[in-house]
Amino acid sequence: MWIDDTMSFHPLMDYGRAHHQSSRSMADEGPAFEYTAEALATLEDICSRYPAEQRKSAILAAIYLAQRQQGYISRNAMKAVAAAIRCTTADVEDVVSFYTMFYQRPVGRHVLQVCRTLSCALNGAERVTAELQAVLGIAPGQTTADGEFSLFEVECLGACDRAPVVGVNDHWHECQKPEDARALVDGLKAHGAAGLTGCHLHVEKA
Amino acid sequence: MDLVLTPHVKTPNGFTLDFYTKQGGYEALRKALAMTPDAVVDIVKASGLRGRGGAGFPTGVKWQFVDKKSPKPKYICCNADESEPGTFKDHVLMERNPHLLFEGCLIACHAIGAKVAYIYIRGEFYHVQEVLEAELAKARAAGFIGKNIFGTGFDCEIYVHRGAGAYEAGEETALIESLEGKRAQPRLKPPFPAIAGLYGCPTAVNNVETLCNVPPIITNGPEWFAALGPEKNGGPKLYCLSGHVKKPGTYEAPMHVTMRELIYDPKYGGGIRGDRKLKAVIPGGSSVPILLPHQLDIPAxxxxxxxxxxxxxxxxxxxxDETTCMVWAAENLLYFYKHESCGKCTPCREGGAWLHNLLGRIERGEGHMKDIDLLLSVANNIMGKTLCAFGDAAATPVLTTVQLFREEYEAHVREGRCTLPADWRAASRTLAAH
Structure with a gap:
Protein backbone atom coordinates (compact mmCIF):
# COMPACT_ATOMS: atom_id res chain seq x y z
CA MET A 1 0.00 0.00 0.00
CA TRP A 2 1.44 3.33 -0.98
CA ILE A 3 -0.10 5.17 1.93
CA ASP A 4 1.48 3.78 5.09
CA ASP A 5 2.62 5.28 8.35
CA THR A 6 5.57 7.06 6.83
CA MET A 7 3.48 8.59 4.07
CA SER A 8 0.34 9.66 5.84
CA PHE A 9 -1.28 12.95 5.05
CA HIS A 10 -2.05 15.28 7.87
CA PRO A 11 -5.23 14.30 9.76
CA LEU A 12 -6.30 17.95 9.84
CA MET A 13 -6.23 18.28 6.08
CA ASP A 14 -9.74 18.63 4.78
CA TYR A 15 -8.65 17.76 1.27
CA GLY A 16 -9.95 14.21 1.11
CA ARG A 17 -13.38 15.03 2.48
CA ALA A 18 -14.08 17.98 0.25
CA HIS A 19 -12.28 17.04 -2.89
CA HIS A 20 -14.11 13.93 -3.82
CA GLN A 21 -17.51 15.50 -3.61
CA SER A 22 -18.72 16.66 -6.96
CA SER A 23 -18.86 20.43 -7.12
CA ARG A 24 -21.01 20.34 -10.21
CA SER A 25 -23.98 22.58 -10.02
CA MET A 26 -26.63 23.16 -12.64
CA ALA A 27 -26.87 26.65 -14.02
CA ASP A 28 -29.92 28.70 -13.04
CA GLU A 29 -32.67 28.63 -15.58
CA GLY A 30 -32.65 32.43 -15.66
CA PRO A 31 -35.04 34.72 -17.50
CA ALA A 32 -36.21 33.95 -21.02
CA PHE A 33 -33.37 34.48 -23.46
CA GLU A 34 -33.33 35.27 -27.14
CA TYR A 35 -30.40 36.67 -29.13
CA THR A 36 -30.94 40.13 -30.58
CA ALA A 37 -31.01 40.30 -34.39
CA GLU A 38 -27.73 42.19 -34.26
CA ALA A 39 -26.08 39.47 -32.16
CA LEU A 40 -27.31 36.78 -34.55
CA ALA A 41 -25.91 38.69 -37.53
CA THR A 42 -22.54 39.04 -35.76
CA LEU A 43 -22.60 35.34 -34.98
CA GLU A 44 -23.31 34.39 -38.59
CA ASP A 45 -20.38 36.54 -39.69
CA ILE A 46 -18.12 34.76 -37.19
CA CYS A 47 -19.43 31.33 -38.30
CA SER A 48 -18.43 32.16 -41.87
CA ARG A 49 -14.78 32.18 -40.77
CA TYR A 50 -14.86 28.40 -40.27
CA PRO A 51 -15.70 25.59 -42.70
CA ALA A 52 -19.47 25.21 -42.97
CA GLU A 53 -19.46 21.82 -41.24
CA GLN A 54 -17.38 23.22 -38.35
CA ARG A 55 -19.94 25.62 -36.96
CA LYS A 56 -19.06 24.51 -33.43
CA SER A 57 -15.81 26.48 -33.73
CA ALA A 58 -17.93 29.59 -33.13
CA ILE A 59 -19.24 28.33 -29.79
CA LEU A 60 -17.00 30.57 -27.67
CA ALA A 61 -18.08 33.58 -29.73
CA ALA A 62 -21.73 32.59 -29.35
CA ILE A 63 -21.33 32.33 -25.58
CA TYR A 64 -19.57 35.70 -25.44
CA LEU A 65 -22.45 37.28 -27.36
CA ALA A 66 -24.99 35.78 -24.95
CA GLN A 67 -22.94 36.97 -21.99
CA ARG A 68 -22.65 40.47 -23.40
CA GLN A 69 -26.41 40.55 -23.78
CA GLN A 70 -27.41 39.10 -20.42
CA GLY A 71 -24.33 39.58 -18.25
CA TYR A 72 -24.01 35.88 -17.48
CA ILE A 73 -24.83 32.48 -18.92
CA SER A 74 -28.08 31.01 -17.63
CA ARG A 75 -29.52 27.66 -18.67
CA ASN A 76 -31.88 29.48 -21.04
CA ALA A 77 -28.90 31.25 -22.59
CA MET A 78 -27.17 27.88 -23.03
CA LYS A 79 -30.23 26.61 -24.88
CA ALA A 80 -30.10 29.62 -27.20
CA VAL A 81 -26.38 29.06 -27.83
CA ALA A 82 -27.07 25.40 -28.60
CA ALA A 83 -29.79 26.34 -31.07
CA ALA A 84 -27.57 28.91 -32.79
CA ILE A 85 -24.55 26.59 -33.00
CA ARG A 86 -26.69 23.50 -33.71
CA CYS A 87 -25.23 21.44 -30.90
CA THR A 88 -26.66 20.09 -27.64
CA THR A 89 -27.12 22.12 -24.47
CA ALA A 90 -24.75 19.67 -22.79
CA ASP A 91 -22.04 20.65 -25.31
CA VAL A 92 -22.56 24.26 -24.34
CA GLU A 93 -22.50 23.55 -20.60
CA ASP A 94 -19.33 21.52 -21.10
CA VAL A 95 -17.61 24.55 -22.60
CA VAL A 96 -19.14 27.20 -20.33
CA SER A 97 -18.07 25.34 -17.20
CA PHE A 98 -14.49 24.92 -18.44
CA TYR A 99 -13.46 28.47 -19.35
CA THR A 100 -12.95 31.01 -16.59
CA MET A 101 -14.27 34.02 -18.50
CA PHE A 102 -17.84 32.79 -18.59
CA TYR A 103 -20.00 33.65 -15.59
CA GLN A 104 -22.68 31.23 -14.55
CA ARG A 105 -24.36 33.69 -12.23
CA PRO A 106 -24.91 37.43 -12.44
CA VAL A 107 -21.87 39.62 -11.78
CA GLY A 108 -21.51 43.31 -11.03
CA ARG A 109 -21.41 46.09 -13.61
CA HIS A 110 -17.68 46.41 -12.98
CA VAL A 111 -15.86 43.10 -12.63
CA LEU A 112 -12.52 43.63 -10.92
CA GLN A 113 -10.07 40.81 -11.50
CA VAL A 114 -6.86 41.05 -9.51
CA CYS A 115 -4.05 38.97 -10.96
CA ARG A 116 -2.69 36.85 -8.12
CA THR A 117 0.06 34.90 -9.93
CA LEU A 118 3.72 35.20 -8.99
CA SER A 119 4.95 38.37 -10.73
CA CYS A 120 1.94 40.37 -9.56
CA ALA A 121 2.13 38.81 -6.09
CA LEU A 122 5.81 39.80 -5.84
CA ASN A 123 4.67 43.36 -6.46
CA GLY A 124 1.97 43.46 -3.84
CA ALA A 125 -1.12 41.92 -5.49
CA GLU A 126 -2.15 40.25 -2.23
CA ARG A 127 -2.35 43.66 -0.61
CA VAL A 128 -4.26 45.09 -3.57
CA THR A 129 -6.87 42.37 -3.12
CA ALA A 130 -7.01 42.99 0.62
CA GLU A 131 -7.53 46.74 0.09
CA LEU A 132 -10.22 46.21 -2.55
CA GLN A 133 -11.93 43.79 -0.19
CA ALA A 134 -11.89 46.44 2.53
CA VAL A 135 -13.11 49.23 0.24
CA LEU A 136 -15.90 47.15 -1.33
CA GLY A 137 -16.80 45.14 1.74
CA ILE A 138 -16.85 41.87 -0.19
CA ALA A 139 -14.59 38.83 -0.46
CA PRO A 140 -13.15 37.56 -3.74
CA GLY A 141 -15.90 35.77 -5.65
CA GLN A 142 -18.62 38.08 -4.33
CA THR A 143 -20.66 40.95 -5.74
CA THR A 144 -21.67 44.11 -3.87
CA ALA A 145 -25.31 44.35 -2.83
CA ASP A 146 -25.94 47.24 -5.23
CA GLY A 147 -24.72 45.08 -8.14
CA GLU A 148 -22.00 47.57 -9.03
CA PHE A 149 -18.82 45.59 -8.32
CA SER A 150 -17.66 42.00 -8.39
CA LEU A 151 -14.21 41.04 -7.13
CA PHE A 152 -12.22 38.06 -8.35
CA GLU A 153 -8.68 36.82 -8.01
CA VAL A 154 -7.55 35.55 -11.40
CA GLU A 155 -4.50 33.81 -12.82
CA CYS A 156 -1.72 35.50 -14.81
CA LEU A 157 -3.16 38.13 -17.16
CA GLY A 158 0.06 38.48 -19.14
CA ALA A 159 1.10 42.00 -18.16
CA CYS A 160 3.65 41.11 -15.48
CA ASP A 161 5.88 44.10 -16.29
CA ARG A 162 3.09 46.39 -15.15
CA ALA A 163 2.28 44.47 -11.99
CA PRO A 164 0.02 44.33 -10.17
CA VAL A 165 -2.65 44.23 -12.86
CA VAL A 166 -6.35 44.48 -12.25
CA GLY A 167 -8.62 43.46 -15.10
CA VAL A 168 -11.72 45.67 -15.25
CA ASN A 169 -14.27 44.07 -17.57
CA ASP A 170 -12.49 43.98 -20.94
CA HIS A 171 -9.73 46.39 -19.93
CA TRP A 172 -6.61 46.31 -17.85
CA HIS A 173 -5.78 48.68 -15.04
CA GLU A 174 -2.07 48.32 -14.52
CA CYS A 175 0.56 49.21 -11.91
CA GLN A 176 -2.16 49.20 -9.24
CA LYS A 177 -0.89 50.11 -5.77
CA PRO A 178 -2.74 48.93 -2.66
CA GLU A 179 -3.24 52.51 -1.49
CA ASP A 180 -4.96 53.41 -4.78
CA ALA A 181 -7.77 50.89 -4.32
CA ARG A 182 -10.28 53.51 -3.25
CA ALA A 183 -9.37 55.79 -6.13
CA LEU A 184 -9.93 52.94 -8.59
CA VAL A 185 -13.36 52.16 -7.14
CA ASP A 186 -14.38 55.84 -6.92
CA GLY A 187 -13.14 56.48 -10.47
CA LEU A 188 -15.22 53.62 -11.84
CA LYS A 189 -18.27 54.77 -9.89
CA ALA A 190 -17.94 58.31 -11.21
CA HIS A 191 -16.69 57.83 -14.75
CA GLY A 192 -17.08 54.14 -15.66
CA ALA A 193 -14.33 52.75 -17.91
CA ALA A 194 -13.17 56.34 -18.56
CA GLY A 195 -11.96 56.35 -14.94
CA LEU A 196 -9.27 53.80 -15.75
CA THR A 197 -5.68 54.92 -16.02
CA GLY A 198 -4.18 51.69 -17.32
CA CYS A 199 -1.12 52.41 -19.45
CA HIS A 200 -2.34 50.48 -22.47
CA LEU A 201 -5.14 52.98 -22.88
CA HIS A 202 -2.70 55.86 -23.05
CA VAL A 203 0.15 54.55 -25.12
CA GLU A 204 -0.65 56.81 -28.08
CA LYS A 205 -0.55 59.92 -25.93
CA ALA A 206 3.02 59.38 -24.82
CA MET B 1 22.20 45.23 -32.79
CA ASP B 2 19.38 47.15 -34.41
CA LEU B 3 16.03 46.06 -33.12
CA VAL B 4 14.31 43.70 -35.55
CA LEU B 5 10.95 42.93 -33.96
CA THR B 6 10.30 45.92 -31.77
CA PRO B 7 11.94 49.02 -33.31
CA HIS B 8 8.75 51.06 -33.33
CA VAL B 9 6.86 49.89 -30.27
CA LYS B 10 7.03 53.33 -28.73
CA THR B 11 6.46 55.29 -31.95
CA PRO B 12 3.02 56.92 -32.03
CA ASN B 13 0.88 55.09 -34.61
CA GLY B 14 3.74 52.64 -35.15
CA PHE B 15 1.20 49.83 -35.28
CA THR B 16 -0.74 51.08 -38.30
CA LEU B 17 -0.72 49.68 -41.82
CA ASP B 18 0.38 53.02 -43.21
CA PHE B 19 3.43 53.13 -40.99
CA TYR B 20 4.24 49.48 -41.65
CA THR B 21 4.17 49.78 -45.44
CA LYS B 22 6.33 52.93 -45.26
CA GLN B 23 8.96 50.78 -43.50
CA GLY B 24 8.92 48.28 -46.36
CA GLY B 25 6.16 46.16 -44.84
CA TYR B 26 4.68 43.25 -46.83
CA GLU B 27 7.70 43.27 -49.19
CA ALA B 28 8.90 40.03 -47.57
CA LEU B 29 5.55 38.50 -48.49
CA ARG B 30 5.99 39.65 -52.09
CA LYS B 31 9.45 38.09 -52.13
CA ALA B 32 8.22 34.84 -50.58
CA LEU B 33 5.32 34.51 -53.00
CA ALA B 34 7.83 34.63 -55.87
CA MET B 35 9.47 31.52 -54.39
CA THR B 36 8.15 27.98 -54.24
CA PRO B 37 6.75 26.89 -50.88
CA ASP B 38 9.60 24.40 -50.49
CA ALA B 39 12.14 27.18 -51.03
CA VAL B 40 10.53 29.19 -48.21
CA VAL B 41 10.64 26.18 -45.90
CA ASP B 42 14.30 25.63 -46.80
CA ILE B 43 15.19 29.24 -46.00
CA VAL B 44 13.48 29.07 -42.61
CA LYS B 45 15.19 25.75 -41.92
CA ALA B 46 18.57 27.19 -42.91
CA SER B 47 18.03 30.18 -40.60
CA GLY B 48 17.77 27.78 -37.65
CA LEU B 49 14.72 29.66 -36.30
CA ARG B 50 13.53 27.89 -33.17
CA GLY B 51 10.00 28.14 -31.81
CA ARG B 52 9.62 31.02 -29.36
CA GLY B 53 6.67 29.55 -27.49
CA GLY B 54 8.70 27.48 -25.07
CA ALA B 55 9.94 24.25 -26.60
CA GLY B 56 12.48 25.77 -29.02
CA PHE B 57 11.67 23.29 -31.79
CA PRO B 58 13.03 24.28 -35.25
CA THR B 59 10.22 26.01 -37.14
CA GLY B 60 11.35 24.96 -40.63
CA VAL B 61 11.35 21.32 -39.58
CA LYS B 62 7.84 21.71 -38.13
CA TRP B 63 6.64 23.10 -41.46
CA GLN B 64 8.41 20.35 -43.38
CA PHE B 65 6.51 17.74 -41.37
CA VAL B 66 3.18 19.14 -42.58
CA ASP B 67 1.65 16.52 -44.83
CA LYS B 68 1.52 18.45 -48.11
CA LYS B 69 0.32 15.45 -50.11
CA SER B 70 -2.84 15.22 -48.05
CA PRO B 71 -5.95 16.16 -50.05
CA LYS B 72 -7.31 17.96 -46.99
CA PRO B 73 -6.94 21.70 -46.41
CA LYS B 74 -3.89 22.81 -44.41
CA TYR B 75 -3.99 25.29 -41.55
CA ILE B 76 -1.71 27.67 -39.72
CA CYS B 77 -2.71 28.25 -36.11
CA CYS B 78 -0.93 31.13 -34.49
CA ASN B 79 -0.61 30.54 -30.77
CA ALA B 80 -1.41 33.92 -29.22
CA ASP B 81 -2.70 32.38 -26.00
CA GLU B 82 0.19 33.87 -24.08
CA SER B 83 -0.56 32.55 -20.58
CA GLU B 84 2.71 31.33 -19.10
CA PRO B 85 3.19 33.29 -15.87
CA GLY B 86 5.88 35.90 -16.38
CA THR B 87 5.43 36.10 -20.17
CA PHE B 88 4.11 39.17 -22.00
CA LYS B 89 6.11 39.52 -25.21
CA ASP B 90 3.51 38.36 -27.75
CA HIS B 91 1.09 40.87 -26.35
CA VAL B 92 3.55 43.67 -27.17
CA LEU B 93 4.10 42.36 -30.69
CA MET B 94 0.39 42.08 -31.40
CA GLU B 95 -0.51 45.43 -29.93
CA ARG B 96 2.39 47.39 -31.41
CA ASN B 97 3.44 45.48 -34.52
CA PRO B 98 0.40 43.50 -35.71
CA HIS B 99 1.24 43.61 -39.42
CA LEU B 100 4.55 41.86 -38.83
CA LEU B 101 2.51 38.99 -37.39
CA PHE B 102 0.04 39.02 -40.31
CA GLU B 103 2.91 38.99 -42.79
CA GLY B 104 4.49 36.06 -40.93
CA CYS B 105 1.16 34.19 -40.97
CA LEU B 106 0.76 34.74 -44.71
CA ILE B 107 4.29 33.55 -45.50
CA ALA B 108 3.75 30.51 -43.27
CA CYS B 109 0.51 29.72 -45.11
CA HIS B 110 2.32 29.93 -48.43
CA ALA B 111 5.07 27.65 -47.10
CA ILE B 112 2.74 24.86 -45.99
CA GLY B 113 0.02 25.33 -48.61
CA ALA B 114 -2.63 26.73 -46.27
CA LYS B 115 -5.33 29.18 -47.23
CA VAL B 116 -6.40 30.10 -43.73
CA ALA B 117 -4.54 31.12 -40.60
CA TYR B 118 -6.29 31.39 -37.25
CA ILE B 119 -4.77 33.60 -34.60
CA TYR B 120 -5.92 32.07 -31.31
CA ILE B 121 -5.73 34.96 -28.87
CA ARG B 122 -6.39 34.60 -25.17
CA GLY B 123 -9.70 36.04 -24.03
CA GLU B 124 -8.08 38.43 -21.56
CA PHE B 125 -6.33 40.25 -24.45
CA TYR B 126 -9.55 41.84 -25.63
CA HIS B 127 -8.02 45.28 -26.08
CA VAL B 128 -5.23 43.69 -28.15
CA GLN B 129 -7.80 41.81 -30.22
CA GLU B 130 -9.49 45.10 -31.08
CA VAL B 131 -6.19 46.37 -32.51
CA LEU B 132 -5.70 43.14 -34.45
CA GLU B 133 -9.21 43.14 -35.94
CA ALA B 134 -9.00 46.79 -36.98
CA GLU B 135 -5.60 46.36 -38.61
CA LEU B 136 -6.66 43.09 -40.25
CA ALA B 137 -9.54 44.91 -41.91
CA LYS B 138 -7.13 47.54 -43.24
CA ALA B 139 -4.71 44.92 -44.57
CA ARG B 140 -7.61 43.12 -46.22
CA ALA B 141 -8.85 46.32 -47.84
CA ALA B 142 -5.32 47.02 -49.10
CA GLY B 143 -5.18 43.59 -50.76
CA PHE B 144 -2.49 42.03 -48.55
CA ILE B 145 -5.01 39.50 -47.27
CA GLY B 146 -7.75 37.84 -49.31
CA LYS B 147 -7.97 36.64 -52.88
CA ASN B 148 -5.15 36.71 -55.42
CA ILE B 149 -2.59 38.51 -53.26
CA PHE B 150 -0.17 40.59 -55.40
CA GLY B 151 -1.77 39.03 -58.49
CA THR B 152 0.03 35.77 -57.79
CA GLY B 153 -3.11 33.68 -57.49
CA PHE B 154 -2.36 33.10 -53.78
CA ASP B 155 -5.53 33.27 -51.66
CA CYS B 156 -5.19 33.57 -47.91
CA GLU B 157 -7.36 34.62 -45.01
CA ILE B 158 -6.43 35.42 -41.44
CA TYR B 159 -9.01 35.25 -38.67
CA VAL B 160 -8.73 36.11 -35.00
CA HIS B 161 -10.26 33.52 -32.69
CA ARG B 162 -10.86 34.58 -29.10
CA GLY B 163 -10.23 32.11 -26.29
CA ALA B 164 -12.05 32.38 -22.98
CA GLY B 165 -9.58 31.90 -20.15
CA ALA B 166 -7.65 28.65 -20.05
CA TYR B 167 -3.88 28.34 -19.58
CA GLU B 168 -4.03 24.89 -21.11
CA ALA B 169 -5.15 26.34 -24.45
CA GLY B 170 -1.52 27.33 -24.99
CA GLU B 171 -0.62 23.65 -25.49
CA GLU B 172 -0.83 23.11 -29.24
CA THR B 173 -3.29 20.23 -29.36
CA ALA B 174 -5.43 21.79 -26.62
CA LEU B 175 -5.43 24.99 -28.67
CA ILE B 176 -6.73 23.01 -31.62
CA GLU B 177 -9.44 21.40 -29.47
CA SER B 178 -10.48 24.84 -28.26
CA LEU B 179 -10.56 26.17 -31.83
CA GLU B 180 -12.87 23.30 -32.67
CA GLY B 181 -15.27 24.51 -29.99
CA LYS B 182 -14.42 22.11 -27.21
CA ARG B 183 -12.74 22.23 -23.82
CA ALA B 184 -9.06 23.07 -24.13
CA GLN B 185 -7.66 19.63 -23.32
CA PRO B 186 -4.60 18.10 -24.97
CA ARG B 187 -4.73 15.20 -27.38
CA LEU B 188 -2.75 12.00 -27.35
CA LYS B 189 0.26 12.34 -29.67
CA PRO B 190 0.96 10.95 -32.22
CA PRO B 191 -0.63 11.83 -34.54
CA PHE B 192 1.01 15.23 -34.39
CA PRO B 193 -0.83 18.30 -35.72
CA ALA B 194 1.38 18.24 -38.83
CA ILE B 195 -0.51 15.08 -39.83
CA ALA B 196 -3.88 15.49 -38.12
CA GLY B 197 -4.43 18.86 -36.47
CA LEU B 198 -7.31 21.28 -36.80
CA TYR B 199 -10.44 19.45 -38.08
CA GLY B 200 -8.17 16.43 -38.60
CA CYS B 201 -6.23 18.35 -41.25
CA PRO B 202 -2.46 18.94 -41.48
CA THR B 203 -1.70 21.93 -39.26
CA ALA B 204 1.27 23.91 -38.02
CA VAL B 205 0.89 25.68 -34.69
CA ASN B 206 3.39 28.52 -34.27
CA ASN B 207 3.90 31.10 -31.55
CA VAL B 208 3.40 34.82 -32.31
CA GLU B 209 7.06 35.72 -31.87
CA THR B 210 8.11 32.79 -34.07
CA LEU B 211 5.92 33.95 -36.95
CA CYS B 212 7.10 37.54 -36.47
CA ASN B 213 10.66 36.36 -37.15
CA VAL B 214 9.74 34.93 -40.54
CA PRO B 215 9.43 38.16 -42.61
CA PRO B 216 12.88 39.47 -41.57
CA ILE B 217 14.38 36.06 -42.41
CA ILE B 218 12.88 36.24 -45.91
CA THR B 219 14.05 39.84 -46.33
CA ASN B 220 17.58 39.51 -44.99
CA GLY B 221 18.37 35.86 -45.59
CA PRO B 222 18.98 32.88 -43.31
CA GLU B 223 22.70 33.65 -42.83
CA TRP B 224 21.92 37.09 -41.45
CA PHE B 225 19.45 35.58 -39.00
CA ALA B 226 21.76 32.80 -37.82
CA ALA B 227 24.64 35.26 -37.35
CA LEU B 228 22.61 37.43 -34.96
CA GLY B 229 23.03 34.99 -32.10
CA PRO B 230 25.20 32.12 -30.88
CA GLU B 231 25.32 28.94 -32.95
CA LYS B 232 21.90 27.25 -33.19
CA ASN B 233 20.39 30.17 -31.25
CA GLY B 234 20.14 32.74 -34.01
CA GLY B 235 17.92 35.72 -34.43
CA PRO B 236 16.54 38.38 -32.15
CA LYS B 237 14.81 37.31 -28.93
CA LEU B 238 12.29 39.03 -26.76
CA TYR B 239 12.83 38.77 -23.01
CA CYS B 240 10.15 39.50 -20.44
CA LEU B 241 11.53 40.83 -17.18
CA SER B 242 9.25 40.95 -14.16
CA GLY B 243 9.32 40.63 -10.40
CA HIS B 244 11.80 42.52 -8.25
CA VAL B 245 13.74 44.34 -10.97
CA LYS B 246 14.03 48.11 -11.25
CA LYS B 247 12.86 48.25 -14.85
CA PRO B 248 10.47 45.42 -15.67
CA GLY B 249 9.50 45.17 -19.32
CA THR B 250 9.94 43.48 -22.69
CA TYR B 251 13.46 43.74 -24.08
CA GLU B 252 14.77 42.62 -27.45
CA ALA B 253 18.33 41.29 -27.62
CA PRO B 254 20.33 38.67 -29.48
CA MET B 255 20.81 35.47 -27.50
CA HIS B 256 24.45 36.35 -26.75
CA VAL B 257 23.12 38.47 -23.91
CA THR B 258 23.68 36.90 -20.50
CA MET B 259 21.11 36.43 -17.78
CA ARG B 260 23.16 38.71 -15.54
CA GLU B 261 23.14 41.48 -18.15
CA LEU B 262 19.39 41.17 -18.58
CA ILE B 263 18.82 41.57 -14.86
CA TYR B 264 21.51 44.13 -13.96
CA ASP B 265 22.42 46.10 -17.10
CA PRO B 266 20.83 49.59 -17.08
CA LYS B 267 19.78 48.90 -20.70
CA TYR B 268 17.57 46.09 -19.44
CA GLY B 269 16.38 45.33 -15.92
CA GLY B 270 18.72 47.77 -14.20
CA GLY B 271 19.29 45.67 -11.09
CA ILE B 272 17.24 44.61 -8.11
CA ARG B 273 14.61 46.95 -6.75
CA GLY B 274 15.74 48.73 -3.59
CA ASP B 275 19.26 47.39 -4.31
CA ARG B 276 18.41 44.32 -2.32
CA LYS B 277 20.16 41.00 -2.78
CA LEU B 278 19.05 38.68 -5.55
CA LYS B 279 17.75 35.36 -4.31
CA ALA B 280 16.42 33.36 -7.26
CA VAL B 281 15.56 33.69 -10.93
CA ILE B 282 12.99 31.73 -12.89
CA PRO B 283 14.39 32.13 -16.42
CA GLY B 284 11.64 30.85 -18.72
CA GLY B 285 8.14 31.25 -17.41
CA SER B 286 6.94 29.71 -14.16
CA SER B 287 7.33 26.13 -15.41
CA VAL B 288 11.12 25.88 -15.41
CA PRO B 289 13.78 25.22 -12.74
CA ILE B 290 15.19 28.12 -10.75
CA LEU B 291 18.64 29.62 -11.38
CA LEU B 292 20.67 30.88 -8.41
CA PRO B 293 22.59 34.19 -8.43
CA HIS B 294 25.93 32.49 -9.16
CA GLN B 295 24.51 30.79 -12.27
CA LEU B 296 23.67 33.92 -14.24
CA ASP B 297 26.80 34.32 -16.35
CA ILE B 298 25.34 32.20 -19.12
CA PRO B 299 23.95 33.27 -22.49
CA ALA B 300 20.21 33.67 -22.27
CA ASP B 321 14.93 39.21 -4.14
CA GLU B 322 16.04 38.16 -0.68
CA THR B 323 12.69 39.03 0.90
CA THR B 324 10.91 36.29 -1.06
CA CYS B 325 9.87 33.16 0.81
CA MET B 326 10.40 30.20 -1.50
CA VAL B 327 7.69 28.10 0.13
CA TRP B 328 5.26 30.95 -0.47
CA ALA B 329 6.45 31.29 -4.09
CA ALA B 330 5.96 27.58 -4.71
CA GLU B 331 2.52 27.72 -3.09
CA ASN B 332 1.61 30.70 -5.25
CA LEU B 333 2.58 28.84 -8.42
CA LEU B 334 0.94 25.59 -7.40
CA TYR B 335 -2.32 27.41 -6.82
CA PHE B 336 -1.99 28.47 -10.44
CA TYR B 337 -1.34 24.93 -11.67
CA LYS B 338 -4.09 23.46 -9.53
CA HIS B 339 -6.52 26.04 -10.86
CA GLU B 340 -5.46 25.71 -14.49
CA SER B 341 -5.12 21.94 -14.78
CA CYS B 342 -7.51 20.89 -17.53
CA GLY B 343 -8.40 17.76 -15.58
CA LYS B 344 -7.76 15.24 -18.33
CA CYS B 345 -4.85 13.33 -16.73
CA THR B 346 -5.19 12.09 -13.17
CA PRO B 347 -1.60 12.73 -11.98
CA CYS B 348 -1.84 16.42 -12.84
CA ARG B 349 -5.47 16.98 -11.81
CA GLU B 350 -5.15 15.24 -8.43
CA GLY B 351 -1.44 15.74 -7.82
CA GLY B 352 -1.49 19.48 -8.41
CA ALA B 353 -4.15 19.91 -5.73
CA TRP B 354 -2.25 17.66 -3.31
CA LEU B 355 0.93 19.66 -3.85
CA HIS B 356 -0.86 22.96 -3.28
CA ASN B 357 -2.44 21.72 -0.08
CA LEU B 358 0.84 20.40 1.27
CA LEU B 359 2.59 23.66 0.44
CA GLY B 360 -0.18 25.68 2.04
CA ARG B 361 0.10 23.62 5.19
CA ILE B 362 3.87 24.14 5.41
CA GLU B 363 3.56 27.85 4.62
CA ARG B 364 0.96 28.29 7.39
CA GLY B 365 3.33 26.62 9.82
CA GLU B 366 1.27 23.45 10.18
CA GLY B 367 3.58 21.18 8.23
CA HIS B 368 5.54 18.12 9.30
CA MET B 369 9.11 17.26 8.30
CA LYS B 370 7.72 14.22 6.47
CA ASP B 371 5.72 16.55 4.23
CA ILE B 372 8.85 17.72 2.49
CA ASP B 373 9.65 14.25 1.18
CA LEU B 374 5.99 13.75 0.46
CA LEU B 375 6.10 16.81 -1.77
CA LEU B 376 8.95 15.24 -3.72
CA SER B 377 7.11 11.94 -3.94
CA VAL B 378 3.91 13.51 -5.28
CA ALA B 379 5.82 15.76 -7.69
CA ASN B 380 7.82 12.84 -9.05
CA ASN B 381 4.60 10.93 -9.58
CA ILE B 382 3.34 13.73 -11.83
CA MET B 383 6.58 14.34 -13.72
CA GLY B 384 6.53 12.67 -17.12
CA LYS B 385 3.21 10.93 -16.47
CA THR B 386 0.78 13.21 -18.28
CA LEU B 387 -0.30 13.72 -21.90
CA CYS B 388 1.18 17.19 -22.15
CA ALA B 389 3.98 19.15 -20.50
CA PHE B 390 1.60 20.75 -17.99
CA GLY B 391 2.25 17.99 -15.46
CA ASP B 392 6.00 18.57 -15.59
CA ALA B 393 5.36 22.30 -15.36
CA ALA B 394 3.32 21.83 -12.19
CA ALA B 395 5.88 19.53 -10.56
CA THR B 396 8.89 21.70 -11.37
CA PRO B 397 8.32 24.64 -8.98
CA VAL B 398 8.08 22.12 -6.13
CA LEU B 399 11.09 20.03 -7.11
CA THR B 400 13.31 23.03 -7.77
CA THR B 401 12.44 24.92 -4.57
CA VAL B 402 12.80 21.86 -2.35
CA GLN B 403 16.09 20.97 -3.99
CA LEU B 404 17.59 24.47 -3.70
CA PHE B 405 15.90 25.83 -0.58
CA ARG B 406 15.24 22.79 1.56
CA GLU B 407 16.50 24.55 4.68
CA GLU B 408 13.75 27.13 4.22
CA TYR B 409 11.09 24.41 4.14
CA GLU B 410 12.60 22.85 7.28
CA ALA B 411 12.65 26.20 9.06
CA HIS B 412 8.93 26.64 8.34
CA VAL B 413 8.19 23.26 9.90
CA ARG B 414 10.57 23.76 12.85
CA GLU B 415 9.35 27.23 13.77
CA GLY B 416 5.72 26.59 12.88
CA ARG B 417 5.42 29.78 10.84
CA CYS B 418 6.50 31.45 7.64
CA THR B 419 10.06 32.52 8.29
CA LEU B 420 10.08 35.23 5.61
CA PRO B 421 6.81 37.16 5.78
CA ALA B 422 7.63 40.05 3.42
CA ASP B 423 5.85 43.38 3.89
CA TRP B 424 4.59 43.33 0.29
CA ARG B 425 2.44 40.34 1.09
CA ALA B 426 -0.95 40.55 2.77
CA ALA B 427 -0.94 39.84 6.50
CA SER B 428 -3.71 37.31 6.15
CA ARG B 429 -5.39 36.27 3.00
CA THR B 430 -8.61 34.68 1.95
CA LEU B 431 -8.47 32.86 -1.31
CA ALA B 432 -11.70 32.54 -3.15
CA ALA B 433 -13.10 29.07 -3.44
CA HIS B 434 -12.21 28.03 -6.96
Missing part, protein backbone atom coordinates in the same frame (compact mmCIF):
# COMPACT_ATOMS: atom_id res chain seq x y z
CA UNK B 301 19.85 31.28 -25.20
CA UNK B 302 18.00 28.00 -25.52
CA UNK B 303 21.23 26.04 -25.16
CA UNK B 304 22.86 28.42 -22.66
CA UNK B 305 20.05 28.16 -20.13
CA UNK B 306 19.80 24.41 -20.73
CA UNK B 307 23.49 24.05 -19.87
CA UNK B 308 22.72 25.52 -16.43
CA UNK B 309 20.02 22.90 -15.89
CA UNK B 310 16.99 25.00 -16.67
CA UNK B 311 15.10 26.09 -19.80
CA UNK B 312 14.71 29.34 -21.71
CA UNK B 313 11.08 28.38 -22.23
CA UNK B 314 9.02 31.45 -23.05
CA UNK B 315 11.82 33.78 -21.84
CA UNK B 316 9.64 35.03 -19.01
CA UNK B 317 12.29 35.96 -16.46
CA UNK B 318 10.86 36.28 -12.96
CA UNK B 319 13.29 37.85 -10.50
CA UNK B 320 12.94 37.31 -6.77
Missing amino acids: SFDGVASAGSMLGSAGIIVM
